[in-house]
Amino acid sequence: MKNSIKHVIGVMSGTSLDGIDIAYVKINNTNNYTFEILNATTVAYTKEWKSALKEGFHLKGEELTKLDADYGVFLGEIIKNFIEENKVKNVDFIASHGHTIYHNPAKNYTLQIGNGPYITSITGIKTICDFRTQDVALGGQGAPLVPIGDLFLFSEYDYCLNLGGFSNISMNENNQRIAYDICPVNIVLNHYVASLNMEYDDEGKIASSGAIDLTLLNELNSLPFYNDVRPKSLGYEFIVETIFPIIDKYKLEINDILRTFVEHVAMQITRKIDSNPSKNILIAGGGAYNTFLIERMQWYTKTKIIIPNDTIINYKEALVFALLGFLKDEGENNCLKSVTGASKDHSSGVVYEF
Structure with missing residues (x-):
């Protein structure tokens, strides 16, 4: 175990479009896993963003690619603001779920937009994201991950x-x-x-x-x-x-x-x-x-x-994605075949370093 205590920012956007949940958490694995949510907030979507994400399901090619990039910039900016407003000093990495546009594992695909490179470039912090794709590639549902x-x-x-x-x-x-x-x-x-x-x-x-x-x-x-x-x-x-x-x-x-x-x-x-x-x-x-x-x-x-x-009601999922990032960062399995139906337990997620 490289480090049994990590400070992580977990970021979650759900399909109901309530907003973006951001949780700054301390995760400790000294004996067993414990957590403390140190700070958390929900950033409500503007009407424009809510509409754009709803319409993302119907976009093709270049338009969807642009939405992915724009949303990544948006996530990076609100995470950076969260860090500055709450005077957060110690962050080992960010773990971001992104926002699901497509999820059809029966046809072998899933897509969460707004992931890592843009978040990393704006915040200057290592970002772990794209937690579902590898599981689908291994024959799993890519969900649920919580x-x-x-x-x-x-x-x-x-x-x-x-x-x-x-x-x-x-x-x-x-x-x-x-x-x-x-x-x-x-x-x-x-x-x-x-x-x-x-x-x-x-x-x-x-x-x-x-x-x-x-x-x-x-x-x-x-x-x-x-x-x-x-x-x-x-x-x-x-x-x-x-x-x-x-x-x-x-x-x-x-x-x-x-x-x-x-x-x-x-x-x-x-x-x-x-x-x-x-x-x-x-x-x-x-x-x-x-x-x-x-x-x-x-x-x-x-x-x-x-x-x-x-x-816990509002930030449990953001907390759990912070844990998924923790496990990925430690090289530990964070996807269970008994849950998703994948061919094996595995450590899912893509890491972007600044």
């Missing part, structure tokens, strides 16, 4: 669930860590509430005022993906090609769409966990603030739902 953090940093919980653009879960099974994406969440809810000139449904209040459309609910629940064997992961392609067309053909009021989709999410998630009061599940990600969704989940399960403090 379970290595659940294993090392949050092992006291029976299940770890992230409620972001998509929901994903991780747990130990037969002495192995397993994990997979369950279903879309905020990426769908935010899309429909946007027609009301809102960014999100605060605490699920609009959804709670709606009525369930049983025909739509049954059609969503019967999608083949939910019966696919794991490992498996989801991308925006699934939303555009499958979810939106199904919902839109029903021509429902927005509150009824939200109410039906919340029920769908609660049902799909709780199908994956034991209904056992002696077990617990840690929930992080923006969806942890959707009180109505949490209530519907608890209605279906006796498993104890644990909502952590705001720092």
